Amino acid sequence: MSVESQSGRARRDRGAPGASSRDEAGQRLTGLLTPIVGAVGFDLEELRVEPAGRRRLVRLVVDADEGVNLDDVAKISQAVSAALDESDVMGSAPYVLEVTSPGVDRPLTEPRHWRRAVGRLVRAPLGAGGEIEGRVVAADDEAVVIDVEGDQRRLGLDELGRGRMQVEFRRDGTGDED
Incomplete structure (x- = not known):
């Protein structure tokens, strides 16, 4: 189950592109989004940012003990999108946000x-x-x-x-x- 949002364009990133800035950006993004997802009652299981043409695909996999339904995905998507738009963590490039629940093939590790x-x-x-x-x-x-x-x-x-x-x-x- 996933819902996509294409509203996002964050503020201009002041850091230079490169492997170290990407790692730092990933840590900043995780640091920003983990408490937001947690505040609405879910665990951020996975976060990936991938190029998608002129945009970037921001994919969040979220879960909870009670599972995740479409209303939950919409609520998480709205909260995350607002946080991304208010921060500079995504830079100036537009992004597509995808919020999804884990599939049955997710490994049981935690x-x-x-x-x-x-x-x-x-x-x-x-x-x-x-x-x-x-x-x-x-x-x-x-x-x-x-x-x-x-x-x-x-x-x-x-x-x-x-x-x-x-x-x-x-x-x-x-x-x-x-």
Whole structure:
């Protein structure tokens, strides 16, 4: 789900272009937008700025424990667009703002990602070798409980690699009976 805004033209950037100024600009942009996204109740999961013709594409991936809907995306887009227009962090070039939610292929790397995956089928490599596939039963800041065919295993986050949610078209017991 994403919504785009093409209203943005920020003030002229006073810094010279280059790798170090791009890194600094990225840090400034992240520093500006993280609290704005947080203030409306969401986590900024990813921020990318890419050239798009004469414009730049500013792509924000946001998420929350309750998920993200279109009204949320619109609210975030308005707040971010206003902040970008008021600051000089984007320079003078026009930009296209895209606010989107993460897809199911997003890796599960942070405790909040695992918490949001409760009830979902996941697969993750194990630090000791091999992998685990099962349904996330619970997750907190230190561990994840995964049900593997009726056997619940508690694994520390440091024991799990980058997990991935598995796509389920029809979970047992949740589909239509017809």
